[in-house]
Amino acid sequence: MSRTVAIFRRLDSTTGDFDNLSNNERLEEPDPSVVSVDPGSDETVVCQQHVVFSSTFRVPAFYFTLCNSGGAPLPLPDIVKSSLFKSIACDDGFEVSSYAISLPTSTFPLLSHGDHPTLGSPCWYFHPCETSAALKELLAEVKEDDWDETATLVRQLELWFMVLCSVVNL
Template sequence: MLSRAQFEPACKAFARRHPEWLWVEGHHPGYGYLTRTTTHFANTSTEVLSDELEWEEDDAATGETSSPVVMVHEYIVYSVAFNVPAFYFTVHDTNGSVLSLAEIMRTSFFKYLPEGAEATSFALTAPSNSFPLLSQGEHPTLGTACWYLHPCESSRAVEEFMEEEREKLEGEERMGRWMEVWLMLVGSVVRL
């Protein structure tokens, strides 16, 4: 677990090593977050996701882009309920229109979606999971509608990865590494 007191210094240590991320102070002390904006491609065809990912990678390798660009605003915020970072995002087309979940699933942003996952207009749930993988909710600091990856199992997963490094790293360095491992886990689902 990562306490709220540890979250800010961990994020700042992470941002020093990864300058594409920016720390933003919240309106209230202790409610800051990391943010960045990335671009991805939208596939307007009706192909299934696995075919889209192959197609997107082929285009990226040749430098050809026949798909429209989408903007992804990414946020790392603190989840009070789970005592871990949570990954929030919004996806917009070049006109600024928000994409639906079905449209987001057809972009190059997702690396992995569980087979048999059920999508509604507000969530994506993997078979036999009690919590959705992806939900829609309010950004805890900005108060705007966002998508977020459900953080329920992330603390346990990060701690498993950090087990070997527990004695090697201390203080801010350990918390920065904790954030890197957490983001690596997030990166197994979405392209970061």
């Protein structure tokens, strides 16, 4: 699964609070063929998003790139300030470097930079190492006895999107 959307990058030093926008101010998903620049305090950037199955961890993984209007990729500090992330996503407890976002106690970074598994192009991605355990725990809470394998897989994907949307504005 993939899509290309236009999102906003804050040009000032604040991250902004995109979660508290009124219904009239919410960002609408733009037509992917049209990317315009807002003359206000935000710059529109192009975000390519991919959902890819991780063969190693056997779960979906979210890969993305953000590029300015000239096509140059944005550095991580600018990505964190974009409207792609919910304002609470990168709280003070996270360590942010130029190549990853991590929790101090975590073995693997939460957000890392690497090659897209099928395209081979550089992307940012949420590391899928803990995804399986989280989905198993959530699925145990909602699973019905009469679900077949297809119903279980569909619900697992829905739960994965719910978890992803707690951090990312999709």
